[in-house]
Amino acid sequence: MPFKKIAKFFSGPAPHISRDEAMKVFQRDHFKCQYCGLDGLHNFSNWLVLTIDHVHPHAKGGGRHMENLVTCCQPCNVVKGHRVFASREAAKKFVLEKREEWHRAFQDQVKSHGSAHAAQR
Numbered sequence: 439m440p441f442k443k444i445a446k447f448f449s450g451p452a453p454h455i456s457r458d459e460a461m462k463v464f465q466r467d468h469f470k471c472q473y474c475g476l477d478g479l480h481n482f483s484n485w486l487v488l489t490i491d492h493v494h495p496h497a498k499g500g501g502r503h504m505e506n507l508v509t510c511c512q513p514c515n516v517v518k519g520h521r522v523f524a525s526r527e528a529a530k531k532f533v534l535e536k537r538e539e540w541h542r543a544f545q546d547q548v549k550s551h552g553s554a555h556a557a558q559r
């Protein structure tokens with residue numbers, strides 16, 4: 439994979455963060471998703487899904503300064519989307535509640551597809 443693609447991979451959907459900036463945020467946050475706590479250093483699969491989230495969305499005018507940037511796994515980033523929250527805590531609460539909701543939907547799916555798949559969760 440060419441370096442530019444890797445850099446883009448690291449910086450996630452927001453286009454203006456350099457790899458160096460992303461690394462600074464990852465290191466400050468100890469490579470952990472600031473919403474669900476996923477540990478990006480636990481294994482390679484976790485590491486691959488780390489992105490940078492703009493707490494106040496980039497698309498809504500959020501800045502790219504360190505205070506507005508947090509380490510975020512791709513699933514949490516997708517859940518959070520471009521919503522605007524009063525604080526990082528409010529964003530975290532929303533993301534965790536949404537994940538819990540999706541988890542219940544997931545469990546329903548597993549149930550309705552029988553025990554063969556249930557063993558894989």
Ligand SMILES: [Zn+2]
Pocket residue numbers: 471472473474475476510511512513514515
């Ligand atoms: Zn997460």
